[in-house]
Amino acid sequence: MNSDKIVRWGILGPGGIAKAFAGGVAGSRTGRLVAIATRDPGRAGLAETFPGARILGGYEALLADPEIDAIYIATPHPFHAEWAIRAAEAGKHVLCEKPLALTAFEADAMMHAARKAGTFLGEAFMYRLHPQTQRIVELVKSGAIGEVRMIRSSFGFAMPRFMPEHRLYANDLAGGGILDVGGYPVSMVRLIAGAATGKPFAEPDKVFGAAHLGESGVDEWASAVLAFPGGIIADVSCSISLDQDNMLRIFGTKGRIEVPDFWFAGGDRDVGPGRIEVLRNGEREVIELGETHHLYSFEVDAAGEAILAGRQELAWPGMDWADSLGTLRVLDKWRAASGLEYAIEKADRRVATIAGRPLRRDGKTIPKRSIPGLARLASVLALGFEDFRTFSSGSILLDAFFEAGGNLFDTAYVYGGGSGGYTEKLLGEWLKSRGVREEAVVIGKGAHTPFCYPDMIGKQLDQSLQRLGTDHVDVYFMHRDNLDVPVGEFVDAMDREVKAGRIRGPFGGSNWTMARMDEAIAYAERTGKQKPGALSNHFSLAEMLTPIWTGCVTASSDDWKDWLVARQMPNFAWSSQGRGFFTEKAGRDRRDNEELVRVWYSERNFGRRDRAVELAERLGKSPIHVALAYALAQPFPSVPLIGPRTLAELDDSLNALDIALSPEDVAWLEGSRTGS
Known part of the structure; x- marks a missing residue:
């Protein structure tokens, strides 16, 4: 600088x-x-x-x-x-x-x-930095029109004709109204709803959207309704081939505010003087701001002041990062409701990383280890990505995990909402797009309740492999157990898939009891079948006291740990960081989170949490890093599954890899296991 x-x-x-x-x-x-x-x-x-x-x-x-x-x-x-x-x-x-x-x-x-x-x-x-916007917010906050009930906002214009070469109609340039101008009314109604409720901005709890997709597949006109907490309703619209009045209207219990030609403050791209009309009791008050500065100078100076002050974000009423994310999440929902996904967002076109570079293959941040029964080394952490719904969103995290050295991916037949399967399809598209199937270790899971029967293993695996675009998974788990079915029938079904080459590594049970695993192993040994060689139960420093979901099984108890050590059984541990128990969400005096209280609150767990907090302070880390390091430091093959939703969450999880816990550290964190 x-x-x-x-x-x-x-x-x-x-x-x-x-x-x-x-x-x-x-x-x-x-x-x-x-x-x-x-x-x-x-x-x-x-x-x-x-x-x-x-x-x-x-x-x-x-x-x-x-x-x-x-x-x-x-x-x-x-x-x-x-x-x-x-x-x-x-x-x-x-x-x-x-x-x-x-x-x-x-x-x-x-x-x-x-x-x-x-x-x-x-x-x-x-527009957010122009004095007109701040004056509108002041009017809303002052109660000039009473309590805000509805907001209407539009930004639309008509291009002279359909021009496929123009960026506004070009699918490859993400044309259309929602992205080009839809963010204006969406960001504005969020600002006004926030002002009406004493916040910098507000987030809608419901978004209903629709759009007309034209010849090139972009939205030519579109509308959405946003419902905010507290009863405020906003309708927004945008267009590139339809003229609209581009007026902001705010309706309150005592009147309304109207702002014509809002986005340019009543002017053009050079100067917007600013004009606000307040209508109350049949009378119209006109507020003239008389602004003469260049329309874009306000954002230049807002950014300049932030930069010179060493800030990373714009100050209000400019849009800080949370505000920008909130607006884009609404646009994402609006696009999804309208069926608008650009061709450039799909796997066959999005072949580079978010930074526009080829995928790197030399990552060393996440080390790899051997797992009994696996032909290739697997990263010490496995990535689950159940929340993503588009290739463009999921590939960001998949790329980052792989570039850090991760190659172990956790999927399941039921993941992805509805009838399931979307995350399998997303992973398959990514593996093909990046050309890394032979470097990846793919975990598949099937036969979840209510379809937990031996014949469902092969049937669901058929569909999973089609979605994944591969002929095999590297690790396979039954997602649940069904005690009404003899365990040998399940072992036989999985063994058949091994012999067919569709499972090429260990298989086993997810959320299976110790007795059932022992019975399955004994059956396989008697009959000469491949015996279960992996488990995927909950395991963490905090023991799950009651199931998070029906059918869940924990392997965090002392007897389970003894069993895992004795058998040297690999456990692919879900919820290894206690689902928030090692964060500020939990505490002996905090009982607002029903799941945390029900599943994790015990004096033994709090004792372990206390020691994790103490060790984290000594190491300059967070307790969740200690919790993940604990899962990694076990005297049996322990592979934690992590589920970051953002790159920041992924990077934060990787901080645990800096912590090397000794057996004495592990024993101390456990409190000699039976202690508090």
């Missing part, structure tokens, strides 16, 4: 919005435009459009330029995440044109990169 109190800006991508931003920089207090990066530096008119700025050939040149402090990303939407992440890695601050990313998952990855780099990242919704 230069010593002057000026932020030296570079613009990445010289389109129309870049020209508007350049005008904002020229009219700002904190910024100076230094350079423009373009893939076509010989393009006519660049010098005239961006006077005084150096024209650089290629985006990489801007990232490498030592005279640039911050970068404004003005590319089409699909390139926002890639270049924001690369800019953060290069130590550059970023203000990114809206939408920040295609999805909330992409935006979270961008924030993760900025967080690690210590750089600023902001979303350029210029």
Whole structure:
């Protein structure tokens, strides 16, 4: 960062919005435009459009330029995440044109990169920084129209005609209204609903959306209804081929607020004077702000002030990271309800990582180990990813886990909601897209209640292998047990799949009792069948007192641990970090979480938690890191399953790998096992 109190800006991508931003920089207090990066530096008119700025050939040149402090990303939407992440890695601050990313998952990855780099990242919704917006919020908070009940907001325009080559109609450029302009009304109604309830912004608890998808597959007009806690209802709409009035309306119990031509404050891309109308008791009050500054100068200065102050996020009423994520989550739901997924988000097109690079194969952060019965080494942690519903979202975490050294993936026939299966399909698409099936270790699970019968093992495995796009799984577990069926019938069914080559490593039971495992092993030994060689029960420093879900079995008790050690049985442990018991969510005086109280609260568990807290403080880690390290440090093959939802959660889990617990540490954490 230069010593002057000026932020030296570079613009990445010289389109129309870049020209508007350049005008904002020229009219700002904190910024100076230094350079423009373009893939076509010989393009006519660049010098005239961006006077005084150096024209650089290629985006990489801007990232490498030592005279640039911050970068404004003005590319089409699909390139926002890639270049924001690369800019953060290069130590550059970023203000990114809206939408920040295609999805909330992409935006979270961008924030993760900025967080690690210590750089600023902001979303350029210029209207949020204009004084008109803050005045509206003040009116709502003051009760000028009573209690807010409904909000209506639109941003729509009509292109002259259908132009498939134009970015707004181009599927490959994520065209359409929802991403291009839908974020404006969504972010605004969240802001107003927040102001009405005393918060910076509010999150809807219901989103209903619809859209008309045109010839190129993008949304040409769309509407959504957002229901907020407290009874506030908002309807929003957007369009690229339909003119709308683009008015903000806020309805209260004592009147309403109307703001015409809201998004440009009643002006254009240069100046928006600001005009607000308040209607009460049949009378109309007009509030004229008379603003003369460049419309985009407000966001330039808001970003500049944050950067100069060493902050990583915009200050309110600008959109901080949580606000940007909230808006994108609504857009994600709106798109999902409308059936809008761009071709560039699918597996056959999304072949690179979120940073636009080929997948790295040399990760060493997560070590690998041998597991009895497995032909290849497996990472010491297994990744579960049950929550993802699209390839573009799930691949972000899958890529990061693999690049860290992880190659063990936990799936199940029932995962993915509804009839199940989506996460198997997602993993299969990822394995094919990245070309890593022969390097991966895939766990499959089937025969869950109520389909826990021997014949279901082969039938469900058929479907699982089709979804996964492979001819075998490396490890297989029955997801539940059925005590009404002789255990030998289950062993026979799994042994047949081994002989058919569809299970190529150990098999066993998930949520099986010790007695049932012993019986299955004895049956296999008597009959010459492959015997169960793996278990997937709950195991953690905190023992599960009652089942989290019906049919769950814990292996955390003293007798179970003795059995696992004696048999050297690999256990693929789920909920190895106690589902929040080792976080601030739990405590002897905290009883607001019914599941935590019911499943984990005992004096023995709290004693172990106390010692985990003490050890974590000594190590400079968190108690959940100690809990995961405990699961890894067992005197039998223990493979914890982790389920991070974000890159930050994944990185946080990997902190446990820095902790090497000795047998004495393990015994101390256990409190000599029988103690408290």
